[in-house]
Amino acid sequence: MAKIQENSGVSFSLSFLIQILSAIVLGVWGYSQLDSRISFLETTSSNNTMHIEKIQSDMLASQDAPISSDHxxxxxxxxxxxxxxxxxxxxxxxxxxxxxxxxxxxxxx
Incomplete structure (x- = not known):
């Protein structure tokens, strides 16, 4: 078995290094897209929940109010x-x- 020495080195081909960097960049970009999409869905979901609660409270408040067509x-x-x-x-x-x-x-x- 070869011993690792201070002056040992690793050789990569330039195309392999570019492929690895591209894979890392694509992974980071994909994660950021996924994270932003999840954040958008959470925000939209909370906004929709607030709107639904407001609609429900408005419905309860106006349930016994006279209807304009009745007037x-x-x-x-x-x-x-x-x-x-x-x-x-x-x-x-x-x-x-x-x-x-x-x-x-x-x-x-």
Whole structure:
């Protein structure tokens, strides 16, 4: 077995050294990409969780609040009720006129 001495050396071919350095660089780059992707997913996940919690709290807060379409519907119902009351008043007036005209006609006979 050969002894390791102070002046021993190791010889590498330049292409092998470039391949090793390239593999190390690619490994470091791949790890950094993976780390940044995991960090992005963690951040996105926490943001989505906060948004979901906000939506849930808004839903609970507005659960018993009146719906805007209810307001519109109630407004149109009031309008229709007023119109109906006006028409009923006109019908009563017309009934009175018809009754009076019938009395006048019956008196002439």
């Amino acid at each position: 519109i519907q109630n407004t149109s119902l009031r309008f229709l009720e007023e119109m109906m009351a006006q028409h009923e008043a006109e019908i009563v007036k017309l009934q009175d006129k018809v009754y009076q005209l019938n009395r006048i006609i019956s008196m002439r006979r």
